[in-house]
Amino acid sequence: MFLINLPIGLVALLLALRTLPADQHAGRPEERLDVLGLALLSPGFAALVYGFTTAAHSGDASSPKVLVAFVAGVLLLVGYVVHALRTPAPLIDVRMFDKRGFTMAVITMFFVGAVANALLFLTPLYYQQSREFGALHAGLLLIPSGFLGAAGAITSGKTANKVTARLTSTAGMLITALGALAFSQIGSGTNTALLSVALGLTGYGIGLTAPGTMAFMYRAVGEASAPRATSALFIFNQIGGALGIAAIAIVLQERLGDGGGHPAGAYGGSYWVIIAFSVVAALAALVLPGSFRAEAPGEGPPAGEEKAPLPEATSA
Structure with missing residues (x-):
């Protein structure tokens, strides 16, 4: 089933070669x-x-x-x-963690990875094992998360000239927690339309969080350190994803016990782990340095952070 990634990856590669600007290496020393x-x-x-x-x-x-x-x-x-x-x-330059903006952005994205992967792991299991839906049916019920996730990312970009990631990322993860809270109350016959709305909220919240947090991170470290900072950010995001799935799986197995059944209540209780991860991510975003409103032209970056222009791709 992993072969489906090959044509998708190829299309992404061709689009990247066609649309992304070339790196400018003039005047920079070559590094081994x-x-x-x-x-x-x-x-x-x-x-x-x-x-x-x-x-x-x-x-x-x-x-x-x-x-x-x-x-x-x-x-x-x-x-x-x-x-x-x-x-x-x-x-990866560990000295970048001296900057609070970078550190809080990494922590936020770490728990965003935990939340996103835990949702994608737990929700289809609930639909298939507790509601006895087929794999295709369960997969189709995840579509609202993807569509509203894209809407959240667009919203983050549209509001970037008015408010900072300190506001959008905090709000995004609280919205995600709200959607997960609805799943914590699920039963064996909970209306799937309501659950689709709740899952859409989680997707919207994650979409609202990620772009602004990444853009804030670029400003915090400066243009010269952006490549290494990006590597660190995504590494910790993937580690967070592995942690999220592990935590959910362990909690779910403990709640299911040894009876071999799949009661909906065991799945609902497991969503509290996702709620907790979302709240921690929201708190990390809340303490990003700077104000909640975007700086006006001529204003400086948050105290203690470097001034660097936002990459066009992240601010768009």
Whole structure:
């Protein structure tokens, strides 16, 4: 089934080559690939993701396989941090975490990843195992999340000249929490139209959150650091996604117990994990530096952050 990604990826690649502007390297010193950093960072994150997914599969976060993966991942990442502080051009510059804007943006996107992946994992399971819908039926019921997610992203862009991500991202994750709250009350016969509206709210909230948070992150670190900051942001977003699925799977298995059934109440109670993740993301967005309104022309960036123009693709 993963083959469906090939034609979609090819289309995206061709569109990117056609529409995205070329990087401007004039006047910038050429940097070598941080091979040692790559050797520490990639397997370190891979070990953490493996630990989370193994915990989700087994329902036991304390199994030896999970603990070994977590310990190995932490040791590799600690080794990377030590290395990154000693090299002038690390793969991901951990010094960027000195900037509150960058740190809060990463935390926000970490939990956005947890929320988005947990929703996509738990909701189809509820429809298929508790409501006994087919896979196609369950998949079609996810469509409102995608459409309203796109609407949320458009809204974020349209309001960028009036309000900052501190407002849109906070509001977005609170809207997501509201949609998940509706799912926390589900039963075996809950109206699917109402659930589609609730799922649409979660999609809209995530769409409203992500673009503004990313654009804020670019301003916080400055244009020169944007490539490494982007890498860090998406790595933590993926780690958050693995954490979200693992947490949901463990909670769901515990609630289902050993009876082998799939009561709707067990699924509804599991959505409280998603609500909690959404609230944490909203709090992280709330403490982004700066005001809630967008700065007028000539005003400076948030205190302690660098001034850098927003990339056209993220502000559009």
